[in-house]
Amino acid sequence: MSKGNYQARWERQRGTRPVRVANCSGYKADPGYHMRRQAELGDVDFITGDYLAGIEQTVDLLAEKRIKVIINGGAHNPKGLAEKTQELGLSLKVAYVAGDNLLPIMKDIKKDGLPPHLDSDNSEVRVAKNTLALLEGESRPVISANAYLGAREIVKGLELGADIIIAGRVADASPVIGAAWYWHSWSDTDYDRLAGALIAGHSIECSAYVTGSNFAGFYEYPLDQLYDLVFGIAEIESDGTCVITKHKNTKGMVTADVVKCQFLYELQGNIYLNSDVKGILDDVKIEEVGRDRVRVCGIRGAPPPPTTKLAIFYRGGxxxxxxxxxxxxxxxxxxxxxxxxxxxxxxxxxxxxxxxxxxxxxxxxxxxxxxxxxxxxxxxxxxxxxxxxxxxxxxxxxxxxxxxxxxxxxxxxxxxLSYYPALYPQASLQTSLHLLHPDSAPSKHPTTPPPHLAPLGTRASYDADPASTRPLSSFGPTRAARLGDVVLARSGDKSGNANIGFFVPSRYLSPTHASSDPTTAPSPVSAPEPAAPSLAWAWLRAFLTRAALVDLLGADWDPAYHVERVEFAGIGAVHFVVYGILGRGVSGSARLDGLGKGLADYLRDKVVEVPVELLDGGGGVGRERAGL
Structure with missing residues (x-):
């Protein structure tokens, strides 16, 4: 198809079908060839990523197929990257986002004052004792300070005709939100739609995590299917719901359980914060609708918070x-x-x-x-x-x-470098979109904060309601087994806190759970007969209380930590945030697992009493059931 035909089709189809947004990177080491793969293996409308690797080897295909690119540049130099990208030619319009870099006003924190800590509004949380180390002595200068922006500047750039937009620091999901917002011509108060796009972006932001990598149940699949993976694609509908998928005839898999793992990764609880919207997750549903096609819906939205996250890095020693x-x-x-x-x-x-x-x-x-x-x-x-x-x-x-x-x-x-996560008022940000022109200086287009802001309020935290929860004694005889024999999980970090989401595998929730194309889809080593649809979920929510999590953590628990718990009944999941367990977080954590990625699998390895009916009826999800 010629360049002109691609352009005409793109404009003709905009807003009339789901927008296809592909991810090409989620981490600095992701190879540049993933951008090329996403462009050449099938049709996509946008490619998003965490940095610009791959643009040189892909720019010709981007121009030919009229694929737009939106990049989260982190703390890089978006203006310089945009100028280098424009030099590649091919008549693509390039723009960059400015306003996230707050280093000039954060450089002298001792004199001007330290912004509030990310968890300062939670009275139950005690931050690590060395959290304020950047105020000590003269040897801990601030190196970078970047606020997490939303999608408003990205939408402005797309409205001005930009083909490639390079942001400074935006939230991980903001490029996907911006693509869907522009494609479907949403308003900035379409909160349910924006929240749906937020979770679509969250689903595909981590490279291959949604196509089979970092999946708790990986051992049930042929191991040679689980590397050299393509990255994920989100097809976002006009109502904000989405289907997570990947290009056909590629390695890996997109299943309900894989997507649930990624959904539960690095959550803050039942409300997901972004500069443009709050995503309310209580009613989320995740279900397979075809081979390598998983639908995510049930997300509701609300006005965004008055503050955004500010990442401050300083020399730590x-x-x-x-x-x-x-x-x-x-x-x-x-x-x-x-x-x-x-x-x-x-x-x-x-x-x-x-x-x-x-x-x-x-x-x-x-x-x-x-x-x-x-x-x-x-x-x-x-x-x-x-x-x-x-x-x-x-x-x-x-x-x-x-x-x-x-x-x-x-x-x-x-x-x-050590890390201090802070809060910064959205109303104080000076943000803008800059569109580059071949023969003149870039044109600057200032943007404004969201029109409506609403405080977060107290985060939800609860054990299962006793009135609707079966007592553990009612599940009959039990047998000692590892928690991971019946439960999958995912964990990660939120600054100095760890999140851990446990969920019931799909086979326990749906007796008809199966791939739509079992002859070609990667399949588990052996498929069990499903247990009673509600048994596993009823047991999990009764068993996994806040006190039970503390017991499971064992010697890793400290009374200084604080635990919050919520449930996502639509996917059979119990989610925890353990405040303070990662110390200062990221590179400033003294823990071996400073990002909390191994916590979930560690806890799945703990031996607990599991109902015999659940073990025998569902066949488990562990290695013994798989014959490994």
Whole structure:
């Protein structure tokens, strides 16, 4: 199809069908070829990502197929990136977003004052004692300060005809919200629609996490299907509901359980915050509607909060370490998958020891963690570099519970940046969209904050209502089993806090759960007969109270922490936020698993009393059932 025909079709179809938004990166190490893959393997309207890798090898195809690109540039130089992109030519209009960089007004925090901490409005939370370390001495200067912007500037750029928009720091889902907002001509008060797009963006923002990577039930699928994955696509309807999918005839899988894992990743509770909208998640539903097609609906919206997140990084000192870790459940299969992936990547470039045995029913996450040592020795340093490049290439294609130690710091002391998450008033931001022109200076288009703002209020936290919950004694005889034999989960970080979402696998909720094309779809090693549809969910919500989570955390629990709990009945999930468990968070955390990614698999490895009817009736989801 010619460039003109693509353009005409794009304009003709805008707003008349779901918009197809693809993700090409969620982390700095994602290879640039993923942008090219998303453009050439099928039709998409927008490609979004966390950085601009791949633009040079894809720009010709973008111009030919009239695919628009929206990039979250993080703390990079969006103006410089935009200017370099314009030099690639091909008559594409390039724009950049400004206003997120607050370093000039945050540089002297001691003199001007420290903004409120992200959790300052939660009276139950005590932040880590070293949270205010950036105020100590003269050796902790602020290096960067970037506010998380919404989608308003992106929409402005699309309305002005931009083909490529490079933002500074926007929220991870904002590029997807902006694409859907523009495509469907929504208003900035269409909160239910905007909230639906928010969760669509959340679903695909993490590279291959929604196409099979970091999936708690990975061991039920052929391991060779779980690397060299394509990234996700969201098809967003005019009402904000979406279908999560991927290009056909590619590796990996998009199933209800995979999407549930990603939905539960890095949540703050039952309300998801963005600069443009609050997403109210209580009634979410996630269901398969075809092979590699999963529908997400039930999201409601509300006016956004008056503040946005401000990420402040400062020089924290020196650290040393290097490890690659796997936690708890299905550890043997995890290392098998990782070794296969590494061998695949190394062989393709033309160019490993396992240490540790996880303890049964571990009492701390450390006891549930094993390490891999990857060693290279060669006279030619390019061979060693090839090993490092292979690890980076597959950095976001890994088993669930995978985490690096201290961000792969080496054995020699190296300086590191620490993190202070703050709140900043949206009304104080000075944001704008800048459209580049071939023969003149960029035109500046100021933007304004959302028209309506509403405080968050007290976050919901509750155990199951006793009036609607069966007592544990009513589930009959029990047998000791690992929690992961009947429950899947996902965990992650929110600054110094960890979120953990446990959910009932789809086979327990729907007796007819199956792929629409079982002859070609990747399928579990063996499929069990489903248990009674409500039994697993009734047991999970009765068992997993806040007190039960504290017991499961064992030696990892500290009374200084605070736990919040909510339920998502539509997907059979119980969700927790554990405040303070990650210390300062990110690079400033002293925990081995500073991003909380292994917590869920560690807790799935704990031995608990499970109803016999549930174990025998559903066949479990563990390795024993899969014959592994």
């Amino acid at each position: 020196y650290q040393s370490e290097i490890l690659v870790n796997a936690t708890g459940y299905a550890t043997t299969e995890k290392w098998d998958l990782y070794e296969r992936m590494m061998r695949f990547g190394l062989k393709r470039r033309g160019i490993l020891d396992k240490i540790g045995i996880p303890q049964a029913n571990p009492q701390s996450q450390l006891q549930s963690t094993t390490y891999m040592r990857i060693f290279a020795e060669a006279s030619d340093p390019s061979i060693n570099i090839g090993l490092a490049q292979t690890m980076s290439e597959f950095a976001m294609q890994h088993f669930s519970g995978f985490h690096n130690s201290m961000d792969q710091r080496c054995a020699l002391p190296r300086p590191y």
